[in-house]
Amino acid sequence: MDDTTILVVGIGNEYRNDDAIGVVVVRSLKKNLPCTKIIETTGDNLNLIDIWKDPKVVILVDAVSSESKPGTIFRYNALTEPIPTLISFHSTHVFSIAEAIELGRTLHQLPPNLLLFGIEGKNFASGTSISPEVENAIPKVVEEIMLVIQDFLRYI
């Protein structure tokens, strides 16, 4: 196994309040996990299609806006289920993670395992503070991601 067998990507902007949650979660993960690379991205989701090409397992962490209760945790296995965002053409946030995933799927450029963790955000205005309800979800998501990583390390 090389260092990029498992890739964890925290997606978010630290200057847009709850939008930072993906980045905050990955910074809370244990450091120096074997065969695991942790990166942060902000802005250009299309680059993901290239970034996730080589690893065997890719875990994405992002903020979600779905009018659910703030702090709600969503989990998707992108290889086996569609991400429910492309329902309405007019509502798509351009080059959302979902669109990058769907484009990757169409071009047969998805990694063998692609998991997506989303945390419902409350406040996406400019700023550097995370809402308490959203922050409270961090330990659970971190725990679940660690379990996923440990599982894969055992079986790959």
Place this chain on the structure above:
Amino acid sequence: MTNKTIKVDYLARVEGEGALYIKVKDNKVSDVKFKIFEPPRFFEAFLRGRKYTEAPDITARICGICPVAYQMSTVHAMEQAFGVSVEGQLRELRRLLYCGEWIESHVLHVYMLHAPDFLGYQDVVQMAKDYPDIVKRGLQMKKAGNAIVSLLGGREIHPINVRVGGFYRAPSKQELAQLAEKLKWGRDAALGTVKWTSQLPFPDFEQDYEFVALRHPSEYPFNEGRLVSNKGLDIAVQEYENHFVEEHIEHSNALHSILLGKGAYFVGPLARYNLNFDRLSPLARQAAQDAGLFSTCRNPFQSIIVRSIETLYAFDEALRIIDGYEPPERSSIEIYPKAGIGYACTEAPRGILYHRYKLNEAGLIENAKIVPPTSQNQKVIEVDLRHFVEKSIDLPEDQLTWQCEQAIRNYDPCISCATHFLKVYIEPQSE
């Protein structure tokens, strides 16, 4: 149609979120509102009290698609305040970095956001089902642009190598040479892109614009030049606020920028192209001519061809810089902060990006003003929509709506630039 209201709450395929509202009464357009949701005012406030050295990394966060543009405007404004100028190979490296960003941004727009419109697809995912090789070509081109930004910028997504005075680290000749093969492929792919886009079907829609861009004595502009227009403007960048003012528009959080005494003006690739055609490399000029474009283009739908030509230029220019590169003695010049005001305008992919900073003797920022290209195009987008809708008033509503969205996408507007959350729609449980 006689009376109707067209309302689109979220515009697909523009960076960020936006909304469009058009009211038609008695067959005439009675109201057009292009709504913006988020201005960059937070950053202007956030920068206050920070050291000038922190500004490039902070402003890079304003736009996820064009962080380099923000960094370039920032460092040039600071250097202008301190009375220094970055020349030689460091200056070339900055141009190279901008080439990488133009390639990434333009290719994203041409292939993923704009082309689907012309070919009748809802989005690039649908287009990729029928044209997988074309979309893959776009992705590879974007990757080549990203390779430049990663190498020079120091980190894959957000460049962190840029500093006031130059860079934290300059690349070796060998590191840059390794990019050359990828960029040569990219240049050929860009030529193919110009040909491909020139054959798309374009509506007949020419307007009489006041184009505004930088103009430099010898280069196609990135970081330096005077601000000029096709209707008599010719000023130093420091004079920007004497000629361009912002007026607050009630329905939108953004401020509409206007040219005093004139009104709406148009920045971006079409403006640069019209004002600097003679500064393109011979290869890019020839490709433009082969594509049927002359030195002026006033049809905003054809901006897709112009972006392709600029992408070709960027690959060409990047290869020229790499070919002539010799590592500089120092990765940055010495900076001695002093009190003053610094001004800069650089050509972001979407057009001129103006920064102004007031600094104290310790080099701390007292205040900042940032005017992104998209807010400068706000007014001309609304004006265009008004003309466009009037011409197309007899189309069925859903077709007209889509055409309006297309018209907005011509400008490649980058609206909020900054949120990345997943918008999830949960179907209600059936009873």
